[in-house]
Amino acid sequence: MMDEAAAQQAFRSALVIEGAESLAAIEAEVRAFAAPLGYDRFVLFSASATQDEVVERIYWVEGDWFGDGESVDAETYVRRCPVTRHILEAREPFFWTKTIAKEGDLYKIVRHPRGQGVHGLQIPVFGRLGLEGAMSLGGERIDASQRARLALGLIATMAFFSARRLLEAAVEAVGPLSDREREVLAWTAAGRRQVEIAATLGLSERTVENHLRRIRKRLGVATTAQAIRVAIRNGEIAG
Amino acid sequence: MMDEAAAQQAFRSALVIEGAESLAAIEAEVRAFAAPLGYDRFVLFSASATQDEVVERIYWVEGDWFGDGESVDAETYVRRCPVTRHILEAREPFFWTKTIAKEGDLYKIVRHPRGQGVHGLQIPVFGRLGLEGAMSLGGERIDASQRARLALGLIATMAFFSARRLLEAAVEAVGPLSDREREVLAWTAAGRRQVEIAATLGLSERTVENHLRRIRKRLGVATTAQAIRVAIRNGEIAG
């Protein structure tokens, strides 16, 4: 059970993670903090609520998630795990339990995991565009206290943003849209009007309008509404 | 400066706030936790990047935010404060400083507030729909350490969700769309204009327009472009 020192350690770890300069450093810190609480399986990934594929990109996967002898790879496992899909409806971190039944694995969202099997904590990470990522931690004898939930929530959120900062920086500029265009479109998808976006970004209405026209042209669509869908499909903006 | 006991207290307070049954209880807990850190001014409100008004509803305002003798009410103050608007661009909690210059108050976003004037910490709160609220804390001699930032971030996030739970009883009833509405929206997402959809479905332009308005209302969004994203997110239409 988390004590005073652990509470202090949570903030210390969060700061270390925030300033981390490599994914390995993040992993090490998370591992070190979570191990005493009984967690020894980790998954960290970016996500979006876009239809089928919840999981966008997996940053880190570690530990014995599948029962031994399973032949599925980590990626497939994460993507099809029902617990992963549940973050679509989740508004906050939640515990889950996997029990092995005769018909196969049975996953359940629970308030207080106990008993046999693998238990875990799934932490959705929200940002300006809604669901942006998540972290899942698991183990067989975990600290499932409310305090652990809060502390791991803090750690996981920091880990996600920090990992994304490190990993997505190099990969940026993939799509045909420029940064500015993506920004304008993201705000449009968020429901803001041209004049509002202009105010927010410190531009003239004209410029925002010009950006949007350019966006439509680039995406080869007729209307802005369609541009939203195409952009989401292409991963240009978050779903 | 936050010590071990304070770290422990942060989690304890967060849990108290999570389980609070009245706004007063939340306020008391936040006050109690923040006071030792030098914070004695508070604002808690729901916000949205999808409306013209950033601030939607103010849950709690307390403390001497304006210099004495000011005649503006709290609401007006919060709504027009430049720091408040900055949460639109923020991705994480940030410190700010208000210095009193001859030409009026000068607000600045800073990393380490110091010196004369009122300092504060603004904490944006994100949820499934992106920016959903924020909390601002201020004082004249505040603990602006990184650890305090994390702890107050935790407290503020919890305070917001808890306050909203109490005050916005049956909000967020994102009702499902009717078949016809879904059909109209699907065509819209496909890039068709209202008049084209009317022709395709054998309706009048008016009806298509009325359907779209109803859709926006149901999804609780401001523009059709936003409706596309929200509908995709909810699985109403294909992404």
Place this chain on the structure above:
DNA sequence: CTTTCGTTGAGGGAAATCCCTCATTTCGCC
């Protein structure tokens, strides 16, 4: 050093959307 590209901004006008209210019909339900 020239060209390209991204970003910014504008004029002028056409087209489309959005907003309010009101009304009719159909359909399932108690």
Place this chain on the structure above:
DNA sequence: GGCGAAATGAGGGATTTCCCTCAACGAAAG
């Protein structure tokens, strides 16, 4: 039978978006 919700449609006006062209500036690329 009456009641509410969905679907349909309209009037009339206010906003907003969209389209075309033109132009300047800086940075990066050739």
